[in-house]
Amino acid sequence: MKPQVNIDILIAYGAFFKTYEKGDLLFNEGDEAKFYFQIINGSIKMFNTNDDGKEFTQGYFSEGQSFGEPPLFINERYPSSAMIFHTTELVKLKKEKFLKLLEDYPEIGKEFLVLMAKRIHHKASTSKDIINQKAEFRIQAFLDSYKKTKTKEYIDLTRQEIANFTGLRVETVIRALGKMKREQIVEIKNQKLYY
Numbered sequence: 001m002k003p004q005v006n007i008d009i010l011i012a013y014g015a016f017f018k019t020y021e022k023g024d025l026l027f028n029e030g031d032e033a034k035f036y037f038q039i040i041n042g043s044i045k046m047f048n049t050n051d052d053g054k055e056f057t058q059g060y061f062s063e064g065q066s067f068g069e070p071p072l073f074i075n076e077r078y079p080s081s082a083m084i085f086h087t088t089e090l091v092k093l094k095k096e097k098f099l100k101l102l103e104d105y106p107e108i109g110k111e112f113l114v115l116m117a118k119r120i121h122h123k124a125s126t127s128k129d130i131i132n133q134k135a136e137f138r139i140q141a142f143l144d145s146y147k148k149t150k151t152k153e154y155i156d157l158t159r160q161e162i163a164n165f166t167g168l169r170v171e172t173v174i175r176a177l178g179k180m181k182r183e184q185i186v187e188i189k190n191q192k193l194y195y
Helices: 007-012 070-074 095-104 106-131 135-148 159-166 170-182
Strands: 016-020 025-027 035-049 055-062 081-094 187-189 192-194
Touching (some): 135 159, 170 187
């Protein structure tokens, strides 16, 4: 995947590399936004947790992608937390230097405008799927969306992770996937989910 911003340009503006291990928190919901993050390799998930400790995954980001930019543009705090999903190497650039880079390279700024519009459109499209009460429909809509961003033959998420994304209980996901298997919508081989 093509990097969001050319690494050489990021380095010229003072970016640095850092490696994180699975489970490391990059930032918490409510933290001040101080850096632009771009993934060299690995993946992160952004999520919210309610008062009962239930997690809702907002998105996964992987190689070449950036994440957490909106608060940088509008001087807001992070609306969700970011956690390393697999061992990940990131390039980080301080907020002020990132905004200067965008000022100096208007074409990159335009690319971010398109990126933000795509993310908003995707969020609006998936939100209508989430409010649908039928579990199978919610899971299928999520799998359709997830499959577009991955190249693996199978869905490399646990049942719990699918539950976190869809706002369902893990037991509901297991039952719904069983029904979807019987209806030949999904296939489950050697504990792997194929869609």
